[in-house]
Amino acid sequence: AQSVTQLDSQVPVFEEAPVELRCNYSSSVSVYLFWYVQYPNQGLQLLLKYLSGSTLVKGINGFEAEFNKSQTSFHLRKPSVHISDTAEYFCAVRGPSGGYQKVTFGTGTKLQVIP
Amino acid sequence: GAGVSQSPSNKVTEKGKDVELRCDPISGHTALYWYRQSLGQGLEFLIYFQGNSAPDKSGLPSDRFSAERTGGSVSTLTIQRTQQEDSAVYLCASSLAQGLTDTQYFGPGTRLTVL
Numbered sequence: 404a405q406s407v408t409q410l411d412s413q414v415p416v417f418e419e420a421p422v423e424l425r426c427n428y429s430s431s432v433s434v435y436l437f438w439y440v441q442y443p444n445q446g447l448q449l450l451l452k453y454l455s456g457s458t459l460v461k462g463i464n465g466f467e468a469e470f471n472k473s474q475t476s477f478h479l480r481k482p483s484v485h486i487s488d489t490a491e492y493f494c495a496v497r498g499p500s501g502g503y504q505k506v507t508f509g510t511g512t513k514l515q516v517i518p
Numbered sequence: 519g520a521g522v523s524q525s526p527s528n529k530v531t532e533k534g535k536d537v538e539l540r541c542d543p544i545s546g547h548t549a550l551y552w553y554r555q556s557l558g559q560g561l562e563f564l565i566y567f568q569g570n571s572a573p574d575k576s577g578l579p580s581d582r583f584s585a586e587r588t589g590g591s592v593s594t595l596t597i598q599r600t601q602q603e604d605s606a607v608y609l610c611a612s613s614l615a616q617g618l619t620d621t622q623y624f625g626p627g628t629r630l631t632v633l
């Protein structure tokens with residue numbers, strides 16, 4: 404079965420500084436990878452997804468992620484964060500377990516942007 | 519158009535009582551998912567409905583949990599004889615079920631507190 408590991412539960416960063424949120428997955432076969440954002444008291448919103456093709460994926464709000472098959476990673480990056488980026492970010496994987504219908508989520512990383 | 523809606527937004531109940539949580543998916547979405555988000559943990563898959571097929575119930579944690587989807591639209595998640603460990607945010611998502619690249623759209627969740 405596939406699994407997702409988000410190594411950092413909380414990441415504080417100053418406004419306008421760059422940030423990287425780490426995500427590693429485990430699966431022996433092809434998977435599809437996602438990043439979701441959850442703002443306070445709201446549901447999850449899709450930031451970006453990797454399905455195939457270019458390993459650098461650009462999403463909404465200036466975020467991007469790079470798929471690295473050899474390192475089984477899908478880290479999320481933003482070159483300059485804003486206060487409004489304060490939220491919880493979830494990495495997720497869809498793989499063959501459950502016929503590709505189940506999405507396995509990581510435990511989340513809380514990004515706190517400091518003014 | 520309207521997104522996924524869930525009701526109630528908050529539910530406080532006493533241990534041993536039954537609760538029903540409702541999810542209204544996006545119109546036309548044939549796939550519907552329930553997840554549980556507990557404090558400090560990721561999203562835990564509970565159950566998946568796809569069209570008229572038998573639901574995938576493999577994520578339900580115990581036989582106190584059940585869900586149904588009437589008319590291929592609205593879904594109700596029922597928890598019988600609630601326990602304190604059932605306290606969590608219950609999230610519903612729907613999708614067009616367009617295959618492996620399908621995108622899920624999440625509702626705002628129902629926060630369940632069992633006293």
